[in-house]
Amino acid sequence: MTTSFNLAWRLFRHEARRGELTIILLAIVLSVAAVLSLSLFSERLQGALKSRSAAFIAADAQLRSDDPIDEAWLTKAREEGLSTAKQVATRSMVFRGDDMSLVDLRAVNEQYPLKGAVSVSDQPFGVKQETKALPAPGEAWVQARLFQTLRLTLGDDIEIGDGTFRVTRVLVDIPDAGFSIFNTDPIALINMSDLDKTAVTGPGSRVRYVGYFSGQPNDLATFSDWLLPNLNDDLHSWRTVADDESAIGRSVASAERYFLLASLLAIVLAAVSIAVAAQRYAQRHFDPVAIMKTLGATSKVIRQVYLYQILFITALGIAIGLIIGFIGQQIVVSLVADRVDVSLDVWHWRPLVIAVATGATCALLFSLYPLLQLFSVPPLRVLRKDISANLRSRSIQFIASGGAIFSLMWMYSQDLKISAILFVSGAALVLGLLGATFVLIALGRRLGSGRMGPWQLAWARIKRRAMDNSVQLISFSVTIMLLLVVLVMRNDMVSQWRSQLPEGTPNYFLINITPDIQPSLDRHFSDNGIQIEEFYPVIRGRFVAVNDEGVNTDVSKEEAPNREGRRGLGREANLTWSNTLQKENKVIEGQWHAGTDTNVNEGIYPVSVEEGVASRLGIKMGDKLTFNVGSEIVETKVTSIREVNWQTMQPNFFFVIHPDAMKSFSPTYITSFYLPTERKPELTNLLRPFGSITMFDVDARINQLREIVEQVSVAVEFILVLVLMAGSLVLIAQVQASMDERRQEIAILRTLGAKAGLIRQSVIFEFVIIGSVAGFMAALANELSLYMLQTSVFQMEGSLHVEYWAIAPTVGAVVVGILGAFGCWRLLTLNTSQMLRKMV
Numbered sequence: 001m002t003t004s005f006n007l008a009w010r011l012f013r014h015e016a017r018r019g020e021l022t023i024i025l026l027a028i029v030l031s032v033a034a035v036l037s038l039s040l041f042s043e044r045l046q047g048a049l050k051s052r053s054a055a056f057i058a059a060d061a062q063l064r065s066d067d068p069i070d071e072a073w074l075t076k077a078r079e080e081g082l083s084t085a086k087q088v089a090t091r092s093m094v095f096r097g098d099d100m101s102l103v104d105l106r107a108v109n110e111q112y113p114l115k116g117a118v119s120v121s122d123q124p125f126g127v128k129q130e131t132k133a134l135p136a137p138g139e140a141w142v143q144a145r146l147f148q149t150l151r152l153t154l155g156d157d158i159e160i161g162d163g164t165f166r167v168t169r170v171l172v173d174i175p176d177a178g179f180s181i182f183n184t185d186p187i188a189l190i191n192m193s194d195l196d197k198t199a200v201t202g203p204g205s206r207v208r209y210v211g212y213f214s215g216q217p218n219d220l221a222t223f224s225d226w227l228l229p230n231l232n233d234d235l236h237s238w239r240t241v242a243d244d245e246s247a248i249g250r251s252v253a254s255a256e257r258y259f260l261l262a263s264l265l266a267i268v269l270a271a272v273s274i275a276v277a278a279q280r281y282a283q284r285h286f287d288p289v290a291i292m293k294t295l296g297a298t299s300k301v302i303r304q305v306y307l308y309q310i311l312f313i314t315a316l317g318i319a320i321g322l323i324i325g326f327i328g329q330q331i332v333v334s335l336v337a338d339r340v341d342v343s344l345d346v347w348h349w350r351p352l353v354i355a356v357a358t359g360a361t362c363a364l365l366f367s368l369y370p371l372l373q374l375f376s377v378p379p380l381r382v383l384r385k386d387i388s389a390n391l392r393s394r395s396i397q398f399i400a401s402g403g404a405i406f407s408l409m410w411m412y413s414q415d416l417k418i419s420a421i422l423f424v425s426g427a428a429l430v431l432g433l434l435g436a437t438f439v440l441i442a443l444g445r446r447l448g449s450g451r452m453g454p455w456q457l458a459w460a461r462i463k464r465r466a467m468d469n470s471v472q473l474i475s476f477s478v479t480i481m482l483l484l485v486v487l488v489m490r491n492d493m494v495s496q497w498r499s500q501l502p503e504g505t506p507n508y509f510l511i512n513i514t515p516d517i518q519p520s521l522d523r524h525f526s527d528n529g530i531q532i533e534e535f536y537p538v539i540r541g542r543f544v545a546v547n548d549e550g551v552n553t554d555v556s557k558e559e560a561p562n563r564e565g566r567r568g569l570g571r572e573a574n575l576t577w578s579n580t581l582q583k584e585n586k587v588i589e590g591q592w593h594a595g596t597d598t599n600v601n602e603g604i605y606p607v608s609v610e611e612g613v614a615s616r617l618g619i620k621m622g623d624k625l626t627f628n629v630g631s632e633i634v635e636t637k638v639t640s641i642r643e644v645n646w647q648t649m650q651p652n653f654f655f656v657i658h659p660d661a662m663k664s665f666s667p668t669y670i671t672s673f674y675l676p677t678e679r680k681p682e683l684t685n686l687l688r689p690f691g692s693i694t695m696f697d698v699d700a701r702i703n704q705l706r707e708i709v710e711q712v713s714v715a716v717e718f719i720l721v722l723v724l725m726a727g728s729l730v731l732i733a734q735v736q737a738s739m740d741e742r743r744q745e746i747a748i749l750r751t752l753g754a755k756a757g758l759i760r761q762s763v764i765f766e767f768v769i770i771g772s773v774a775g776f777m778a779a780l781a782n783e784l785s786l787y788m789l790q791t792s793v794f795q796m797e798g799s800l801h802v803e804y805w806a807i808a809p810t811v812g813a814v815v816v817g818i819l820g821a822f823g824c825w826r827l828l829t830l831n832t833s834q835m836l837r838k839m840v
Contacts, residue, residue: 004301006686008308015220024363025317027277032321032359033544037329039351044333054241055116058175059085059212060220063227064237074567082215085111086192089208089371092200094142094188095159095436096150097192103146103161103188106174107195108134114214116175118189124148125697128172135191143172143186145696148687149833160187161198165190172697176210186696196784215688268422268482270477271405276363289374290381303375307756314363318356325355325507350532358408365404376773377781402427421788429781430474436773461766463746473774480812485785488801492790506533506650506672507699510682512692513669528686530673536651537667540572541634543655545626548621575627577650577659583650590621590640593658605661607636610644625655634661746824760821766814767820775812779805 015021053061063069074084088107093100117130124144135141140158147170150158156167171189190198201207213220220240228238285306292302405426409419513521518535525532545551581592593606609619619625619638627634636657644652653668675683677699687695749759787798 002304004304005308007301008305008312012309012312019311021281022282025278025313025320026358027273028314028317029273029321029324029362030273032355032360033317033325033328035358036322036325036351036355037332039354040325041329041332043351045185050241051115054214055113055175057115057239057241058113059115059380060214060587061212061224061238061240061305062176063211064233064239065209065211066207066235067209069209073230075209076226077211077213077223080215080226081219082223083111083114085109085114085212085651087112087210087212088192088195088201089210090200090205091185092160092198094146094150096152096156099150101146101149102185103142103160104185105198105200106187106189107192108189109192110134112212113175114212118174119172120169121172122170123154124170125680126170135189137189137191137193138165139168141169141171141189142167143188143696144170145186145694146188148684149186149694160188160190161200163194163198165194268405268409268426268478271358271362271366271401271408275366275401276475278363278367278370281367285374286377286381289377290379293377293379298658299375303371306371307376307637310363310367314360317363320357321359322352322355354411357411357450361404361408365400368400369738403538407724417792418789421785421792425481425781425785425788428480428784429477429777432777432781434474436473436777454758454765457758457762458765458769461762462769473770476770476774476812476816477778477781480775480808481781481785484778484782484804484808485789488782488786488804489789492786492799504674505702506674507696507702508675508697509651509670509672510693510695511538511668511670512694513671514612514692515666515669517668517690517692524689525673525686528682530675533650534577535669536578536653537662538574538576538670539629539662539665539667541575541627541629542572543625544628545624546617547624548626551617568638573627573654573660575629575655575657576653577657577662579659582652582656584645585652586643587640588643590638593639602633604637605658606639607658608640608642608656609638610652611641612644612656614638614641627655629665632664704832732741760824763824764821769819771816771820772813774816775808775810776805778812779808782808 012021063073069086074086077084086109090105091102092105094103112134117132118134118141119128120131120141121128121144124147140160142152142158146152152158152167154167154170157164158167159165171187174187174189177187195201213223224238224240231238268738287307289302292305402423406423408417409422410416508519513535522532522535543551579593580585587608588611590608593608604624609625613619621638621641623638625636625638627636634657636655642656646652650672680699683695687693725755746763782804783800788800791798
């Protein structure tokens, strides 16, 4: 081994015994432990949530097709190690004697479902129970609504197409039933082997063939890469959990983005702590380097010694950090195991790689400038302590530090937008803080003069240690800003989730309500203590033209490959009319037609269009839309475009027309109501006087939504706790980094006769001032970060959080003041002689 290596190793062991490496070693340990624990916990949570949300599509991925799925594709999937299942879905009439009803017929094979479970009950609207069984050949399981419509009892026979089936179970739900108020017919579930005898899938029928695939992510990705080039966009649709646009899918996607955000912030916190520690490490070694140069050591030897030192410290810090991080996240997983479905048996290598890369990259790149400073220390410092490093330019430090942070964020997230938002916000905060530092220096010069009380002494110290305080101010502010981002983002996100499903959310919907029975229905429910929500008029109509240009109105799969002309809905639309804007609807362009000239003389009426369908069909403000309702034509003009919150459990519509346009039509109505679980047995008697009304139960789906949201909320809260703990440790590390200078200052003040109370108060006041300024600047930067994150990443409405402009400075002053007091407490209890001996 070389002389430099031996010297570095001896120096490392010597400083380790004396505790000289504590600050930088703890910083590296903290960074690695925080990144590993947060990343590993996040990845395990994401895996658990994806597995849970996969139950809502009955697999990890679905292939939907208008033609039968090629068996060779299913064989290929099984060769790749995937499990497969099949379903054929169509709509058909079901008969029992003289009664009949349209049903959503699902024929499944024995492997269905791959994820989730089929739910059944022993009686209509009874308590559900999950089962792994499926209908045997000749059996049918049907939903409770069909019992009401066909006056069924268990054991009755029904006819589906040319086949006869015995009803043996009440079907409550299947995993991929989906949810649509207008297009949900009662489901009838049969065995795949019985499909042919029904003869309902002949020419002209609308049939959907579904293939289900489940397995390891890598196997699924391999199969997906092979399959997608073979698909026809007109016939096939490939869907995974990541493509789920339901309320559940969006909630899980938001949670995953939050986990990613929290992990990115852990990386930045780690970088801040190492930056502070590296700077302190270099300053503590100015004297040893000056002595080594005085004794004849060459610059090459000194560089090698300290580079080896950094490598030794980094390796040890990474090793200890990995152990602590792993133990920490195991403890957290154990604590949340009863509330969140996270398994300790699942291991992910990516967080381990990221944690090691974070520790190594931050330690080396953030040490670059301090080491260059260290190498430039002149030998004359042995005689004159006021001489420091000759290196003045900080451009190397900014480039190396900024590049390290951004590279790590981008490498971890693979999301340039989130990385750029956080990086730009942090850069803006740093620039603002540099300006704030000059203001503090000016205030310190003014307020630190005169009779020397604790406040004057604190301001004087801020002015005297301007550069060190600026670094500390920046690190405090960045830490507080990151903690604010995680905290406020969590509050806004969880609040949004829970507001979608508040207590009392309607869990039953009634459709096909005719105008003549609407008043008696309302009275009947009111007499039974049940509040009915708003009645929405609905009529089916076909969207046929835009600006007199015909659109596609194809209704069968045979027409799909030959479609020409402007794109249409491809099905009938549910039209409603009202002068009142619905809840959770927002006009984003134009004016709501309650205050618009209806243009009745020309027979053209205002219509409001949902933004998504407007974008998809190329509809713009002022366009003339034509609808065919029965045998009549209704012409409208687009006067507004609406943003609709589809995550609420309420009827929403693509088109809302002015009431004057629909006066000649007789609609049916749709409404909803909330019924507590304990009153569920009353449903049959409650609806008996209204045999023509159809009711469907979404209580199970709402409970599933709530369960997912609750689990995600708990997971987010624990992520928040982990980030807060990491941030607190960073703040402590930053306070500890300034202890040497403070020891010297306190010793001098004590020697000059300053009382302990004066010194203690001045130290606390100094930290209070720095903490309050850091908190205020962090609150301002937090607003910038949150606005960009909410609007660009989380698809939420941006909002100001003015309350944190007061909370952040207050909390910053209190927390940093307390940390400063505790950090300096031991120094303040030492007498002057003890301090002087420690300085030697």
